[in-house]
Structures are given as structure tokens and as C-alpha cells.
Amino acid sequence: MLRINNLHVKIEGKQILNGLDLTVNAGEVHAIMGPNGSGKSTLSHVLAGREGYEVTDGQVLFNAENLLQLSPEQRAHKGVFLAMQYPVELPGVNNMTFIRESINAIRRARGQDEFNTLEFLQLIREKAAQLQLDEKLLKRNVNAGFSGGEKKRNEVLQMAMLEPQLAILDETDSGLDIDALRVIAQGVNSLRSAERSIILVTHYQRLLEYIQPDFVHVLVNGRIVRSGDKQLALTLEQKGYNWIIEEDAA
Amino acid sequence: MKSPVQNAQLQTPQQRQQLQREWFQQLVVGAEVDAEYDPDWLLPLREKALQSISTLPLLNRKQEAWRYNRVDNIFQNSFDPLFDNDLEQKICIEDIGLPAIDSYRLVFINGRIDLSLSELSELPAGVILTGTAEALRTIPDQLMSSFDHLHQPGEQLFTALNTALFNDGVYLHVNQSVTLDRPVEIIYLNNNLTRSEQHVGSMIQTRNIIDLESGASATVIEHFISNNKHEKYFHNNFTDINLADDSRLRHYRIQDESRLAYHLSNVQITQHRRSRYFSTCLAFGGLWSKSAVRVEFQAQQAECDLLGLYTVGDQQLTDFHLDVQHRVPSCRSSEQFKGILYGRGRAVFDGRILVDRQAQHSDAALTNDNLLLVRDAEVNTKPQLEIYADDVKCSHGTTVGRLDPEQLFYMRSRGIAEHSARKMLCQGFATDIIESFELQQLRDYASEKIAHTLNSVESEMEHKNGH
Ligand SMILES: Nc1ncnc2c1ncn2[C@@H]1O[C@H](COP(=O)(O)OP(=O)(O)OP(=O)(O)O)[C@@H](O)[C@H]1O
Ligand SMILES: [Mg+2]
Numbered sequence: 001m002l003r004i005n006n007l008h009v010k011i012e013g014k015q016i017l018n019g020l021d022l023t024v025n026a027g028e029v030h031a032i033m034g035p036n037g038s039g040k041s042t043l044s045h046v047l048a049g050r051e052g053y054e055v056t057d058g059q060v061l062f063n064a065e066n067l068l069q070l071s072p073e074q075r076a077h078k079g080v081f082l083a084m085q086y087p088v089e090l091p092g093v094n095n096m097t098f099i100r101e102s103i104n105a106i107r108r109a110r111g112q113d114e115f116n117t118l119e120f121l122q123l124i125r126e127k128a129a130q131l132q133l134d135e136k137l138l139k140r141n142v143n144a145g146f147s148g149g150e151k152k153r154n155e156v157l158q159m160a161m162l163e164p165q166l167a168i169l170d171e172t173d174s175g176l177d178i179d180a181l182r183v184i185a186q187g188v189n190s191l192r193s194a195e196r197s198i199i200l201v202t203h204y205q206r207l208l209e210y211i212q213p214d215f216v217h218v219l220v221n222g223r224i225v226r227s228g229d230k231q232l233a234l235t236l237e238q239k240g241y242n243w244i245i246e247e248d249a250a
Numbered sequence: 251m252k253s254p255v256q257n258a259q260l261q262t263p264q265q266r267q268q269l270q271r272e273w274f275q276q277l278v279v280g281a282e283v284d285a286e287y288d289p290d291w292l293l294p295l296r297e298k299a300l301q302s303i304s305t306l307p308l309l310n311r312k313q314e315a316w317r318y319n320r321v322d323n324i325f326q327n328s329f330d331p332l333f334d335n336d337l338e339q340k341i342c343i344e345d346i347g348l349p350a351i352d353s354y355r356l357v358f359i360n361g362r363i364d365l366s367l368s369e370l371s372e373l374p375a376g377v378i379l380t381g382t383a384e385a386l387r388t389i390p391d392q393l394m395s396s397f398d399h400l401h402q403p404g405e406q407l408f409t410a411l412n413t414a415l416f417n418d419g420v421y422l423h424v425n426q427s428v429t430l431d432r433p434v435e436i437i438y439l440n441n442n443l444t445r446s447e448q449h450v451g452s453m454i455q456t457r458n459i460i461d462l463e464s465g466a467s468a469t470v471i472e473h474f475i476s477n478n479k480h481e482k483y484f485h486n487n488f489t490d491i492n493l494a495d496d497s498r499l500r501h502y503r504i505q506d507e508s509r510l511a512y513h514l515s516n517v518q519i520t521q522h523r524r525s526r527y528f529s530t531c532l533a534f535g536g537l538w539s540k541s542a543v544r545v546e547f548q549a550q551q552a553e554c555d556l557l558g559l560y561t562v563g564d565q566q567l568t569d570f571h572l573d574v575q576h577r578v579p580s581c582r583s584s585e586q587f588k589g590i591l592y593g594r595g596r597a598v599f600d601g602r603i604l605v606d607r608q609a610q611h612s613d614a615a616l617t618n619d620n621l622l623l624v625r626d627a628e629v630n631t632k633p634q635l636e637i638y639a640d641d642v643k644c645s646h647g648t649t650v651g652r653l654d655p656e657q658l659f660y661m662r663s664r665g666i667a668e669h670s671a672r673k674m675l676c677q678g679f680a681t682d683i684i685e686s687f688e689l690q691q692l693r694d695y696a697s698e699k700i701a702h703t704l705n706s707v708e709s710e711m712e713h714k715n716g717h
Binding site for chain 1: 654655656657659660661662663664665666667668670674675677678679680681682
């Protein structure tokens with residue numbers, strides 16, 4: 001589904017990704033861990049199509065198509081979704097209207113009928129209930145004045161509504177309370193299917209207890225320096241990153 | 251042939267001043283005022299105003315109110331001071347595209363009331379709603395106190411012009427403790443009517459008087475519109491509002507004049523004890539438009555909320571000049587204005603708050619936020635707080651910004667096309683002003699107007715990018 005080869009990315013002349021390789025097949029869950037500033041969010045943003053990044057080398061194929069030449073909205077239409085580390089506030093834009101515009105834009109692009117008001121309301125109420133998201137948040141402006149945890153829940157709600165093929169969750173677990181973490185993890189698990197792939201960026205092994213990954217990767221200095229199964233996350237939890245960085249340098 | 255702009259630049263300051271003086275004088279000379287029914291007290295006022303056209307200080311950029319507002323282009327145009335509407339016009343008010351509101355309605359065609367288009371039946375007892383001309387004829391003494399104001403230099407000239415030449419306008423009087431059950435809708439439909447070739451368009455002067463007695467309340471909606479977007483005219487409107495103790499007025503003004511029109515509004519509000527004035531001004535149209543709103547608190551615990559939204563496209567100049575005067579203690583005022591600049595135009599916002607030494611416990615807040623969608627738009631925003639009392643709560647803030655790329659990316663990453671995302675953000679920016687309309691029909695009408703403007707901007711941009 002997703003194949004990243006030798007990806008090199010610069011921001012404002014500074015090299016952030018340094019030959020990153022990653023292959024994600026349909027149905028797999030991949031966790032990406034790594035020290036602060038190693039390039040995890042950069043990778044997420046480049047996959048979602050944010051401007052300001054210069055790809056100097058390498059390629060990204062999504063279902064055999066060159067992902068990097070598509071606009072952010074085209075990527076969303078094709079099934080890419082990024083739950084952001086820092087969700088953006090949209091003052092004056094109603095959350096419900098926003099999510100409805102979003103889902104209908106995607107449906108239109110795919111040649112599907114738009115949801116009418118009733119269908120949409122039923123769906124969003126159902127998903128909000130599953131994620132235990134207060135319906136009041138739907139009536140407010142997108143993320144405006146939301147608490148950190150509420151913003152993260154709102155990201156997962158959007159993911160649940162849009163049912164992406166490739167979901168990238170950038171530190172969605174950070175800032176969640178223990179109960180919220182469990183609910184969100186259930187939400188993510190309920191999306192798991194043979195056709196859907198998930199990339200989880202996280203600092204904490206705890207999330208991976210709830211969402212069992214098929215692979216764990218360690219990103220250091222813009223490269224994946226080690227990959228393993230979920231056991232690797234446990235080792236990292238105990239030993240930190242230094243031993244990997246040292247072994248990699250050696 | 252030289253364009254008027256080039257002409258203006260070629261002139262010396264002296265020539266420009268002379269042109270300006272002559273412009274005013276020619277209007278006065280050319281006008282035929284319908285003074286047959288003027289009450290005795292009005293005649294000397296008209297005469298005095300006429301005389302002052304030759305002596306009042308001219309508009310110039312050293313005056314605060316005209317600092318950023320280039321006026322020389324106005325005086326390149328010779329307008330016809332219309333006194334009557336001879337032309338037969340078949341107008342169907344339902345076809346103009348205004349929101350359908352169950353209202354009492356007054357319609358003015360080029361400043362003259364048209365009773366056949368108006369709707370004044372079933373007015374409740376204790377309410378007078380009619381044309382100013384009619385009121386001057388039938389109840390002249392009630393109107394007397396509304397004609398003795400002093401104004402800012404510059405504006406004085408236009409006010410004098412209005413006093414000298416107005417033929418009609420709105421007269422609304424609501425008796426003590428009466429609540430108007432329906433809003434009053436005032437529609438000014440203007441077009442380019444001239445009597446001779448030498449004029450580029452008509453000069454329209456309207457004079458409005460709104461008087462609420464103690465405990466009265468009313469909603470007034472004003473629509474400034476034209477037959478089409480290419481009519482050239484000058485509308486010089488003056489409105490005097492007097493709010494007695496405990497009265498309440500909701501005042502909505504929607505300026506959607508032709509894109510070639512000149513529009514000047516002076517709104518003068520005098521507030522008494524515990525009176526409340528809420529207003530929302532929208533400004534979409536006009537080549538050149540200026541709205542000056544002046545609130546004077548004359549007794550304690552009065553409150554006013556002034557909200558506004560303007561959109562500015564290519565060649566447009568849109569100017570708001572607010573002046574709130576806290577002269578007595580314990581009054582509250584708030585001003586919130588927002589602008590969307592979508593073309594190479596200019597917005598001017600002047601917000602003056604004066605708090606006198608004796609006006610303790612005043613509460614005054616002012617904000618002006620501007621969103622620039624294009625590079626070449628200009629904004630001059632200037633709050634002026636003059637505070638002479640020490641125990642007061644005053645705040646102000648102004649911003650000029652662009653659409654946030656982070657926000658755009660967030661929306662696009664959810665599948666929303668860039669042009670839709672831009673539109674949604676602009677509408678979001680405008681939303682709190684639009685929500686201030688109590689009537690759903692006006693909210694829908696305003697949103698639709700903005701959506702329409704933004705759609706045409708986006709399709710133009712796509713057109714440009716496509717080539
Ligand atoms: N606009 C920018 N200009 C300059 N440097 C940037 C910019 N954006 C990111 N960087 C730098 O790129 C590096 C990688 O940042 P990134 O956000 O991808 O890290 P991360 O792995 O997600 O870290 P964290 O775990 O703290 O979220 C950091 O050193 C960061 O300072
Ligand atoms: Mg990050």
C-alpha cells in the first residue's frame with residue numbers, strides 16, 4: 001500500500017529526513033518511535049502533503065501511485081488521513097459543518113452520493129458515542145478552545161468518520177487521560193481491517209499495549225535505524241534510545 | 251483623453267481646493283429645493299446652511315476624518331442635485347432580491363418616498379412612520395430639535411449640503427413604552443438619473459429622524475441598493491437618532507450600493523439614561539463609501555454595541571469613522587468591526603473613544619480585524635482612545651492579517667478543496683458579525699452575499715492561475 005524509498009527531505013535548507021525507507025502493507029499496523037526532533041512529524045506531514053518541505057531525493061508510492069505529486073486534498077480523496085500532533089483551531093468554523101464538508105468532499109471526489117443531513121447526523125452521533133466525545137464539541141468551532149485531550153478525540157472522530165485507507169496518527173496518545181487512551185485505542189482497533197493500514201507515531205509503550213502493532217520502527221536523525229516487533233518497544237521503554245544510536249554509529 | 255485620476259494629480263493644491271469649493275457651490279446653485287411646505291423654523295436653517303457652503307472649511311487630509319480617504323476623485327464628477335423623480339419607473343420590490351421580512355416598509359427611489367411600494371398599514375397606536383417631507387408638513391414642531399447639531403470639520407460641509415437640499419427621508423417616532431411589533435425596513439433604491447448631459451449621475455440627499463420616547467423599542471433595517479452594479483450617483487444620507495430613557499433600538503444598515511456609486515452616511519445618536527443602541531453595519535458596495543457614526547451618551551448607564559463588516563474589492567474605498575463619546579459616568583460601549591479585502595482596494599477604519607474626566611466607570615472596548623486575501627489591498631486602521639477619567643475599563647485591538655496556511659493545510663488534508671477552505675475561513679472570520687443579526691433572514695442574506703463575493707473571487711483567481 002505504502003512504499004517509501006530513500007526519502008530525503010529538507011526544511012528551510014536543513015536536512016531532516018536522510019534516506020528513509022518504509023513499506024506498509026494493507027492490514028498492517030506500524031509503530032514509529034524515536035527521540036524528539038528525529039523527524040517523525042516531518043514524515044507525517046510530507047505524507048499528508050503539507051507545503052514547505054523540499055523532497056531532495058527518494059520516492060513515495062501509495063497504491064503504486066506517486067503520492068508526492070498530489071495535493072493534500074487529492075491525497076485525502078485517495079484515502080490518506082493524518083491525525084495531527086497539534087490539531088489546528090478554526091475559529092468561526094463549526095465543527096459539524098467542517099466534518100460534513102470534509103466527508104462530502106471526499107465522497108464527491110470518489111463519485112459517491114453526498115450524505116444528506118439526516119444520514120450525516122446519524123453517523124456522527126454514532127461515532128461520537130463510540131468515542132465518548134461530548135456532543136457539545138460538535139456544535140462548537142473546530143478545536144477552538146478545546147482542551148488538549150478534546151482536540152485529540154476530535155481528530156480520532158474525524159478519522160472514524162472518513163474511514164481512511166492509510167491512517168497516520170502523530171502522537172494521538174499524548175495528552176490523553178488513562179480512560180481516554182483506552183477509548184481512543186478501541187476506536188482505532190475498530191478501524192483495523194485487512195484493507196486498512198495504520199502508522200502510529202508514539203513515545204509511549206502504553207498505547208501499544210492497547211493497539212498491538214505488527215512492526216515497531218525506530219527513527220533517529222531522519223532514518224529508520226532499527227525495526228522489530230512489539231518486543232522492541234518494550235526494550236526501548238527500559239533502555240531508552242542511546243544504545244541504538246550508539247550501535248548505529250558504530 | 252485623460253482619466254480623472256490623472257487630472258487630479260496634475261492639479262496644484264490650490265486648484266484642487268477651488269475645484270472642491272465649486273463642486274459644493276454648483277450643487278447648491280443647481281438644486282431646486284421643494285420648500286413649499288417647509289415650516290417657518292426650517293427656512294432660516296436652510297438659508298444658513300446654504301450660506302455656509304461657501305465658508306465652511308474644505309475637506310483636507312490634515313483633518314482626522316479625511317486623513318486616509320482620498321476625496322479628490324469625487325470632485326472630478328459633476329452630480330445633478332435631483333429634486334424630483336419625473337421618470338416613470340416600474341419597480342417590483344420583490345424582484346430586487348432583498349430578504350423577505352414581515353415588516354413596515356418605506357421605499358425611496360432616488361431619495362423620494364414611493365408610497366406605492368411602501369407598506370405602512372396596521373401601524374400600532376403611538377407610532378408615526380412616514381417620509382420626512384410629509385412629517386415636516388403635518389407635524390413640523392416635533393422635528394425641530396433634530397436640526398441643531400455641530401459636526402466634524404469636513405463632514406460639516408456634507409451635513410450643510412444635506413440640510414440645505416434634502417427633500418425627504420424617514421421619520422420614525424415611537425411613543426412612550428410602545429414596542430414596534432415588526433421591524434421597520436427602509437429601502438433606498440438609487441440609480442443614475444440626470445437632467446442633462448453635463449452630469450455623470452444624480453446627487454441624492456436623504457434626511458432621517460428616529461425618535462424613541464422613554465421605554466420604547468424598535469428595530470430598523472436600512473438597505474442601500476441600486477438597480478444594477480453600474481449606476482453612478484452620490485447618496486448623502488444623514489440620520490439623527492434620539493433615544494430617551496430606557497428605550498432600545500436595533501439598527502441594521504446594509505450598504506450594497508452600485509460599484510460606481512459614492513455613499514456618505516452620517517449617523518448621529520444621542521442616548522439617554524439606560525437606553526440601548528445595537529447596530530450592525532455591513533458595507534459591500536460603492537466605489538467610495540464613508541459611514542460616520544457618532545454616539546453621545548448624555549445620561550448614565552446607557553449602552554451601545556456597534557458591529558460592522560466590510561468587504562473591499564478592486565478600486566473600492568470603504569471608510570468607517572466611529573466616534574463614541576462618554577461624557578457622563580457608567581456607560582458601556584463596544585465596537586467590533588471586521589474587514590475582508592479581496593481586491594486592490596482600501597479600507598479605512600477610525601475608531602475614536604472619548605472618555606471625559608467626569609465619566610468614571612466607563613466601559614469601552616474596540617476591535618478592528620482585517621483579513622487580506624490579496625497582496626495589493628491596503629488597510630489604515632486607527633483606534634484613538636482619549637481617556638481623561640482614571641477609574642475606567644477601556645481596551646482596544648486591531649489586526650491586519652492573511653489566511654493562515656496551517657489552517658488551510660488542515661482543511662485540505664481533510665479533503666476540502668483549497669478554494670472551499672479559503673471561503674470557509676473567510677465566512678468563519680465574519681461569523682460573529684453576521685450572527686449579531688437577530689433576524690434569520692438577514693443572517694442568511696448576509697452569508698449569501700459574502701459567499702457570492704468569495705465565489706467570484708475564487709473563480710477569478712483560478713482563471714488567472716489557469717493561464
Ligand atoms: N519550519 C521549520 N524550520 C526549521 N526547522 C524545522 C521546521 N520544522 C521542523 N524543524 C526541525 O525539524 C526537526 C524534526 O522535527 P519533527 O517535528 O519532525 O520532529 P519529531 O520527531 O516529530 O519530534 P517530537 O517527538 O518532538 O514531536 C526538528 O529539529 C525541528 O526543529
Ligand atoms: Mg512530532
